[in-house]
Amino acid sequence: MTDRIKVLIVDDIPETRDHLTKLLGFESDIDVVGAAASGAEAIQMAVALGPDVVLMDINMPDMDGIATTEQLAVKCPAAAVVMMSVQGEADYLRRSMLAGAREFLVKPFSSDELTGSIRQVWTRERDKQSRIVAPAAAAAGATAGTAYAAPGTVVAVFSPKGGVGRTTIAVNLAVAAASLGGRRVALMDASFQFGDVGVLLNLNPKNKSIADLTSQLETGELEELDSYMIEHSSGVRVLLAPSSPEQAELITAMHARRVVERLRAEHDLVVVDCPSSFNDATLASSTRRT
Numbered sequence: 001m002t003d004r005i006k007v008l009i010v011d012d013i014p015e016t017r018d019h020l021t022k023l024l025g026f027e028s029d030i031d032v033v034g035a036a037a038s039g040a041e042a043i044q045m046a047v048a049l050g051p052d053v054v055l056m057d058i059n060m061p062d063m064d065g066i067a068t069t070e071q072l073a074v075k076c077p078a079a080a081v082v083m084m085s086v087q088g089e090a091d092y093l094r095r096s097m098l099a100g101a102r103e104f105l106v107k108p109f110s111s112d113e114l115t116g117s118i119r120q121v122w123t124r125e126r127d128k129q130s131r132i133v134a135p136a137a138a139a140a141g142a143t144a145g146t147a148y149a150a151p152g153t154v155v156a157v158f159s160p161k162g163g164v165g166r167t168t169i170a171v172n173l174a175v176a177a178a179s180l181g182g183r184r185v186a187l188m189d190a191s192f193q194f195g196d197v198g199v200l201l202n203l204n205p206k207n208k209s210i211a212d213l214t215s216q217l218e219t220g221e222l223e224e225l226d227s228y229m230i231e232h233s234s235g236v237r238v239l240l241a242p243s244s245p246e247q248a249e250l251i252t253a254m255h256a257r258r259v260v261e262r263l264r265a266e267h268d269l270v271v272v273d274c275p276s277s278f279n280d281a282t283l284a285s286s287t288r289r290t
């Protein structure tokens with residue numbers, strides 16, 4: 001990944017675009033990736049080029065800089081807009097900020113003011129992004145951009161009360177972690193009696209649940225665990241709870257622990273959806289043996 005700041009210039013006046021391009025061309029840490037002559041072109045180019053910073057003229061025919069900024073916030077949210085205007089009135093400033101601009105430069109500005117603003121906005125934005133990404137990556141057992149350390153992390157989602165959103169959180173956490181890419185994510189439904197992970201993910205296979213593994217679990221051989229897991233379209237590999245409540249009794253704490261340990265060894269993240277009661281199997285699924 002390069003640390004150069006990718007800048008897109010948006011101004012309807014060709015001389016201004018050329019002038020800004022030349023000015024920024026002297027900066028070793030800034031790359032002008034494109035120059036758009038209108039709001040519509042700016043959106044197209046921003047989507048295609050993924051700039052870090054967009055230098056936006058406020059006064060343009062057709063779509064002005066404020067309307068363009070509003071659309072960019074939806075279509076290219078990672079791009080930070082620096083608004084440029086000959087008018088410095090509070091109303092312009094307020095409307096620009098409401099539209100999502102991060103900085104406001106009143107023309108004429110010096111080249112130092114321009115580059116200073118670009119760098120400041122970029123640094124702020126990068127810090128913000130890293131704070132957003134870091135918790136998700138940490139939950140998935142990795143820091144951004146680095147590989148997982150083996151064995152994987154176990155995240156058990158528990159609450160002593162039912163209906164508070166455990167399954168919703170567990171399922172969404174697993175799917176979100178899988179969608180970050182490059183991670184092996186398992187989801188285990190440990191609500192052995194009334195598990196509903198299959199319902200949420202629309203999975204309803206026959207004879208594919210932890211209950212079907214009990215004979216192997218007794219002997220400790222878990223060679224076939226893989227074939228009892230279902231791959232969801234998100235990439236999450238799911239081990240469902242038994243399809244009928246009475247089968248829950250077959251699963252002991254030792255079984256639950258063996259399954260979690262095995263899943264941990266083969267995945268970067270193991271999310272466990274726990275029931276609302278403490279029993280031996282829940283404790284075994286959600287605590288780590290040291």
Ligand SMILES: Nc1ncnc2c1ncn2[C@@H]1O[C@H](COP(=O)(O)OP(=O)(O)O)[C@@H](O)[C@H]1O
Nearest residue numbers: 159161162163164165166167168169196273276
């Ligand atoms: N953040 C939320 N806001 C509103 N409803 C929610 C939220 N999280 C879950 N729900 C709803 O609450 C109900 C119970 O959620 P569920 O995840 O099954 O809870 P639990 O697993 O703790 O029993 C479901 O109908 C679910 O759609």
Ligand SMILES: [Mg+2]
Nearest residue numbers: 166167191196
């Ligand atoms: Mg639940």
